[in-house]
Amino acid sequence: MNRQTKFIVLFFCIIKLILHLIADSHSGFQGDELLHIETGKHLAFGYMEFPPLIAAFAFIQNLFHSNSVFIHHIFPHIAAILIIIYVAKTTLELGGKNKAVFLVLLAIIIAPGFGRSEQLFQPVVFSQLFWVLGFYQLVKFTKHLDKKSLWYLTLFCILGFLVKYDSIFFIFGLSALLVYQRTRTALIKHKFWLNILLFLICIAPNIIWQFLNDFPLLQMTDRLYETQLDKISRFENFTSLLIAINPIVSLLLIIPALFYLFKSKDQIFVRIISTTIGMSFLLLLFKNGKAYYFFPIILTLLSFGAIFWEQIVLLKRKWIIYPMSFLMILGAVLIPFGMPVYSFNRYLEKVYPHEEKEIQGGEFGVKYDEYYTQNKWKTTMQDLQSVFETLSNNEKQDCLIWGKHYAQAGAVDLFGESYNLPKAFSYHGSFYRWTPKGTMPNTVIALSYQVGNFFNPYFEEVTLVKSIYNPYADNDEELYQRIYICRKPKQDFGKMKELFKKRIFE
Template sequence: MNRQIKLIVLFFCIIKLILHLIADSHSGFQGDELLHIETGNHLAFGYMEFPPLIGLIAFIQNLFQSHSVFVHHLFSHIATLLILIYVAITTIELGGKNKAVFLVLLAIIIAPGFGRSQQLFQPVVFSQLFWVLGFYQLVRFINYLDKKSLWYLTLFCILGFLTKYDSVFFLFGLSALLLFKKTRIALIKHKFWLNTIVFVLCIVPNIIWQFRNDFPLLQMTHRLYETQLDDISRLSNVTGLLIAINPIVSLLLVVPALIYLFKSKDKSVVRILSTAISLSFLLLLYTNGKSYYFFPIILTLLPFGGIFWEQRVLVKRKWILYPVSFLLLLGAVLIPFGMPVYSFNRYLEKVYPHEEKEIQGGEYGVKYDEYYTQEKWATTIKELKSVYDSLPNNEKQDCLIWGKHYGQAGAVNLFGTPYQLPKAFSYHGSFYSWAPKGQMPDVVIALSYRVGTFFNAYFEDVTLVKTIYNPYADNEEELYQRIYICKKPRQSFNKLKELFRTRIFE
C-alpha cells in the first residue's frame, strides 16, 4: 500500500468515524442492542438468537459500567474501520490502485444500509468484518496457494461462525475451491482436512449448546419465516438490497463489478472468486434471507467495481473519474436515511416527511427506534420507579420486573440501577435462559406493549397502573407501553419456564 493509498484510507476512516460519533450523539439504543448488551452479563457458548462471540464483546464493554451509547458502540466502530481498511487492502490485492480504492471506499461511506448496519452493537457488523477478512485471505490463497493464507482463512471462518450463523453462506461459497484444479491441488497439498477438523472442534461447543437447549436456532428460524420472510418475495428482496446500498452505488459500482467478474480474461483468479461469490449469493437468495443478509456479499463485490473503472475506463479517459466521483458524492444525501447524523428534530423536519410511516393512533411513525429511545427509556424508567416506590416496603423486598419483550427487560437492567429498580426477567429470546428459578415473589411489576389480558393467566390479581404513549412508534403494538402490578402468582418460576419453552420468540 503506497503513501497515496494510505492517505485515501486514512481520510475515509476519519470521515466514517466522525459520522458514527455524530450519530452516537443523536441516538439512543436500538431495541436489539439492549439484548446484546445484556449477554455480556451471561457469558455462555451460545444464545437463543446468535452464537457466543457477541456476549464476549459485550462483557468487555460492560467492564466500563456505563450506559453510554459511545461505550457500547466502541467495538462496532472499530469493526467498521477495519472493514474499510481490509476492503481497501483486498482491492489492492486484486490489482486495484488509488483510484479504485477511492471509489470503493466512497461507495461504502454513502450507502445508508452500511451506515446503519455498521453503527449498531449487533452481530451484523462483526459478521461483515469476518466475511471481509475471510474474503481477503481467500483472495490471497488463490493468488499464492500458501498454507499461511489457508490457516488465516480458517481462523476467520471460525470467528465468523461464532459471530453469526449466516457465515454458512460464506462457507458454502468456499466450496468453489474444490471445483478448480489449481486450488484443489493446493488444498490437498496443505492437508486441508486438518483445517476442517480445527474448524469443527472450535464450533463444537456452540453446537453442543444448541443441542442441550433443543436447538433454539431452528425455532427462531421457523418463527422468522412464519412472521416475516415468507411474506417477502425474492425480487423485492433484491430490489430492497439495491436501494439499501444506495441506487447510485448499485448503478456505478455493483453493475460494473458484475461485468468485470463475468467478462474478465483473468481465468485463474477471477473465475474462482466469481464462482465463490455466486454460490454464496444463490444459496442466500434460495433461502430468501432479509436484504441486509446480502451486505457482506456486496462488500466483496465493490472492489471489482472500482477495478473495472480504473482498468477498463480511466486508463484512456481519466477525466471520467470526476463525474463518477461527483455522482457518488450526490449519493451522500441518503446517509441520514441510515444513520442518525441529524438531530432528532432535524430528522423529523428533513427525513421523516419522505417516509410514509404514519399509523393509526400515532403522531409520526419513525422507522428506526434509536432516534427516539433516549426519551422513550428515560420516561419508561421514571414511570417504573414511581410504580415501584408506591409499593409497601414488605412488597418491595422481593419484587422483580417482568419485561414482556427482551428490549424492555434489557432497558430496565441497563438503565434501572441508578433508580434502585429491581432486576428484570423475561421469557422472550435469550432472556429465557436467564430467568429466575424457584418460587415467585408475591408482587411482580410487569412491563409490556399491548398484550390485553396476557398476565392474568399467571397471577390472580393484575392491575393496570400506567400507560406510556409513544408518538414515534412505527407500529400499533408499540404505541403504548403498559405497567401492571401483578400479585398472587399462580405458579413458580420453574413452571413459567416450562410454559414458555416453545414460545421464546413470540
C-alpha cells in the first residue's frame, strides 16, 4: 500500500470503529450473544449449535468479569476492522488502486447488513473475517502459485470451519482449483494432500465431539429448515439480500462486478477465482441459506465492482467518481436499519415508522432486540429479584432459575450476580450440556416466554407470579415473559436430561 491508500483504509477503519462504538452505547445484548458469552465458561471441542472457536473469544472477554456490551464486543470490532483492511488488500491484489479501494470500503460502511452482522458477538462476523482472509490468500495463490499462500489458505479454512460450519461453502468452491491445469499443477507440486491432512487433523476433535453427542448439528439443521428455511423462498432471500447490502451498493457494485468477471474471463486467474465464487454461491443457493449466509460472498464480489468502475469507466471519465460517491454516501441513511447508531427514542421516531408492526397486543414492532434489551433485561432481573425475595430462607438456599430460552438463562448468568440471584439452567441449545446433576431443589423459579403450561409436567405445584410486558416485541411469543414459582419436582436432573434429549432446540 502507498501512503494515500493507507490513509483511505485508516479513514474507513476509524469510521467503522466509531459507528460500532456508538452502537454499543445505544444497545443491549442480542439474545444469541448471551449464549455465546456463556460458552466462554464451558470450553469444549464443540457446542450444540456451532463449532468451538467463539468460546475461546468469549473466554478471553470473560476475563474482564464485565457485563458491558463494549467488553463483549471487543473481538467483533477487531474482526470488523480486519475485514476492512483485507478487503482493501484483496482489491489491490486484484489490480485495483485508490479509487477502487475507496468505493469498496464505502460500500461496506453503508450496507446495513454488514453493520449488524459485524456488530454482534456471533460466529457470523468471524465467519466473514476468515472467508475474506481465505479469499485474499486464494487470490494470491491463484496469481503467484506459491506455497506460502496455500498454507495460509489452509489456516483460514481451518479457522473458518472452527468458527462456523458455513465455511463448507467456501471450501467447496476451492475444488475449482483442481479443475484448471494452472492451479492443479501447482497443487500437486506443493503436495496439497498435506494441506488437506492438516485441515482434517485440526477439525477432527470437533467432528469426534459431534459423533459422541449424536450429531446435534444435524438436529439443529433439521429444526432450522422446519421452522425457518423451508418457509422462505429463494426469491425472498434474494430480495432480502439486496436490501441488506443496500440497493445502491447492489446497483453500483454487485451488478458491475458480475459484468467485470464475465468480461475478464480471458484472464486465467480471474476465471479461476470467479469459478470458486460461483461454486460457493450455487451450493449456498441450492441449500437455500438465509440472506446473511451470502454476506461473505458479497464481500468478495465488491472488489470486482469497484475495479470495474476504476479501470473501465473512471480512466476515461474521472468526474464520474464524484456523483457516484455522493450517491453512495446518500445510501448511508440505511445504516440505522442495521445497527443502533441512533438512541432508542430517536430510533423509534426515525426508523420505527418504517418497520412492520402488526403484533396483536403490542405497541411497537422493533425488528432487532438489541435495540431495547438494555431495559428488557434490567426489568427482568428486577422482577426475578422481587420474586426471589418472597421465598423463605430455606427455599433460597438451593433455589435455581430455569430459563426456558437460552437467552433468558444467559441473561441471568450474566446480570444475575448484581441482583443477588441464584444461577440459571436451561435445556435449550447448548445450555442442555451444562445442566446440574443430582436432585432438583424443592423450589425453582422458572422464566419463559408465552409457552402455556410448559412447566406443569415437571412439578407438583406451578404458580404464575409475574408477567413482564414487552411493548417492543416483533412476534407474539416474546410479547410477555412469565415468571413462575415451581415446587416439589417430580424427577431429578438426570431424568430431566433424558426427557429433553430430543427437544434441545424447541
